[in-house]
Amino acid sequence: MFAVSASLVNPANAHGWDDNADEDFFSAMLGGLLPAALWLIYVVGAGRIRPTNNRRLMFHGASLLAVMTMFGSTGGWLDESSTLHMVQHMLILVVIAPLYVLARPLPQWLAVSGRIGIRLWKPFLRLSRHPLRTGILQSLVIWFWHTPVFYNLALASPWWHLAEHLSFAFASGLFWWSILLRRTLTVLPALLLTLMSTGMLGALLTFAQTPFYNDLLNIQDQQLAGLIMWVPGGLFYLLAGGWCSLRLFTKCIPIVDQNSVPGCPSKDAVNTSL
């Protein structure tokens, strides 16, 4: 399979949009229309089940960003820099996906889709109980698409490119779902794993001596792309770690009033005892 897909990459065809502008345009339209459709369903669903204002705001924000990010691939200007490309990936992985999850749009979507939707979601609901598994899945997807052969494949064919972005959105959506909506201790190792695996990939891109991808401006472009994944990308996982810990605490503590501790001895009592 690897060999076959590898053979699909035709270096001469690297800037696919030059040759098949139509194909490129349609795939980008489709990429943009998908989140737009989800948006529409949400708006209809929100009429039936009212979300809180915060969630509504988050959903609209995420959708706007998603549509813009996906339409952003039209015109092909993204294909000229790995850095811009990486920014697009990180937007999907650490901004749009968690925002979608935090907005908790499931009730609204399911209000429209009915029973079929519930049946479709069920296996994913089940998988989302295991933060470590979704973390591993997401890491595998990220690594898969950043190996040069598949990255260049996505550059060459707009349809592969769409598949790349959809699988990112899907895997990271699932990951953030299992992280942000679950209050278990395993979210911390899952975040650490993600931090380590994206950090490792970023480090490799940063330190590599040779260019990997067909959309490079120069070697600094690749270094910057790697650093964006490594440092700002990692920061989001770090923040998520802090946020999840805080939430965990509020769950597991029956708090006593801290300021009035009855048995706390007075200063004098201790002085005399010494």
Next chain:
Amino acid sequence: MNTNNETRKTRDALHDEFLKVWGNPRGWHALTIVNHTTVGIRFMVTGGIFFLIGGLLAMLMRTQLALPEQDIIEPKLYDQLFTMHGTVMMFLFAVPVLEGLAMYLIPKMIGARDLVFPRLSAFGYWCYLFGSLILMSSLVLGIAPAGGWFMYTPLTNNVYSPGPNVDFWLLGVTFIEISAVSAGIELTVSILRTRTSGMALLHMPLFCWYILVMALMIVFGFPPLILGSILLELERAVGMPFFDVARGGDPILWQHLFWLFGHPEVYIIFLPAAGIVSTLLPVFSRQPIVGYRWIVLAIISTGFISFGLWVHHMFTVGIPQLAQAFFSMASMLVAIPTGIQLFAWLATLWTGRPVYHVPMLWLVGFLFIFMIGGLTGVMLALVPFNWQVHDTHFVVAHLHYVMVGGMLFPLLAGLYYWLPHFSGRMPSDKLARWGFWLTFVGFNTTFLVMHLTGFLGMPRRVYTYQAGMGWELPNSVSSVGGFIMAMGIAMVLLDIVLHFRFGRPAGSNPWGADTLEWATDTPPQPYNFISLPDCPMRHPMWDQPDLQTTIAEGHHGLSEIDHGRRETWGSDPVSGAIREIIHLPGNSWLPFYSALALSVLCISLLTRTYSMALIAVVASLLLLLSWSWKNCVYLEADSAVKPGYPPLHSRTFNGPGLWGMVVTLLADGALFLAILFGWLYLRVVAPNWQAPDTAPLAWLPLLISGVLLTVATFWHHFIVRRLRAGRDDHLQGQLWGIAVIGLAHCCVFIWAWSASSLVATQTAHDAVIAVILMYQLFHSGLAVIMTALQAKRVAYGYVGKTAPYEIAVVKPWWIYTNAVFWLSFLAVIMLPIAWRSA
């Protein structure tokens, strides 16, 4: 009066009964003791002795540098001195002492009778002791390592460091690190699973949070260095190239592996010390700590951040400038959690009614010194400044401010605070104050001036300097200061020695502290508590002042001892609700003998007598396996528990052993990730990377071998599920079946390896693949052996429906072995096809 006598009598009777089960033997048999109090004290005393030795080495260096152009110490010896000073202070003093303190305190703070794997703690101690002795013997023999405490290649490879010097470091330190990792695993599981009834995570004393995060950082942070040491030793001893540019390696890989460990190490040392501060300040401020939850958050985020910042130790090795800019900025992140803690401490002092006893002196000293260390740290994080002062004495001054301020001062505060707990006596106030002021003044005289020496351009690690460069005055001031500091330390030492004889009896809870460790006797009994109290609160000793009495009179849980078992509560990791009774193993020779066999292995590798090494490997394997066999003989003992009590842990599926296994595999996984990182790093960075045109390994036999492994794993998973459902028919036969399939997997694997065209000494490409294959084979082989032993144990009736515990422990190992196989398959067989550069 009569009732008083009665209660005293029952109290003494209980004490005698408990001592029969928990008592420590004397004489030669003291080597068998596994009790955490004894082992913790052994760690601390041994570490303290190494601190004095390390200090002595520093004195020698300061004597040499006091005046220009002295030749008291020749350059070669000087190299050994600074290398050993750093190594001793980092690996033989700082980490073991803090671990020892944690081992001593943690069970007492969480209301447990011992650590969860007592024999492992004893084993860890012996590994530490023997490893340190091997390392120190090199100094006596005059062949000590001389390549700096971070052992950068290529200086430390075979060409530039012939002779056994570097091998002493690599083998000795690895040995000590194994001890550190085992302590990390044990502390993690103990804190999560053995807290007394009702102590939820957020009821734990803050010290436990600090130690929990430190232990997990050891688990994730030490494996990269262990791997680096193994690789460098393989390069030196066998000639497998990893860091040799000509054969496709890269010396910078060593630096990455080293600092991947080295940066977290700074926090591994700082966190427990900060934990001491957070424990002591509220006690002496007479007020609960301000912002408990924010501090916990700060501790956790420090742990996370510290794994992302290693690159800022490498600003001058030629990494891309963009990366320097990013990491310079990212370094500022550390200020946030440290700031949270600092302000919480200040707020606690501000809102409390502080009393200034001796431990508080050391705490104030800590705040002052550590703040300066932090400020120079911010300076060093700025790239241009970093380039300017790189490898000068400024860096030496900075790291001493961080380490001495961030670790030694809080440690001494803690020492003075818990001294009455160790000995039952109070130290002398006058001597203690002399000790503090001499140390404080001496330290600042030495190292504040040393910043200036660095600005004046004096490089580190030079054995002397010419007169007339302007370095004479600051150097002699530093030397004088060093000797003042030594006097201070001597004063502290004198105080400690004298207090055992002349100190006033401390009584119970002399500082009016809030945490459970003060509910034990002072000095503590081996069993810690006669009965284990409910503790759904943060300040048990403040809320229930009579706790010590009620515990000693057996009013709380688990006060039965007539069954003769060493028991403690096993509880839920989050809520602290009781789940089971953990049955702890008792004293044993096995940890001592196993560590002895391993140190024979270490020595024979040093002297390169490989036949001897082989014998030692077999001996230690046999000892460790027989340990695993005998550790569970308690199953033969009476297993009845008092009605109303939860079952013994051997009757459950989710006991401490499973947790220990999972945490061990986390450390193992960190090591494996480091291997994968090395493989990919060399691929994309090494200037002379040579990959053969045809794949060296045939994929089909490997695939078959992998399928066999997966079948075995699934089968094992299946029998655990059946056991859970209460069915154990044909258990033994099934286990044998799994072992046979696993064995077939190993055979196909070995065959695939032997049929390959790998020449491990020729290229880094082949060498790394060989390491991955060895790693896999080790795990597969052990999985087979463990499963076969389980089958035998089923035959003996040790394992089965009523005692399913051990099979559940082996399961994660199979899953992990399977995961490693397929990840290696992806990385070694598939990835090269997909990772062709543009």
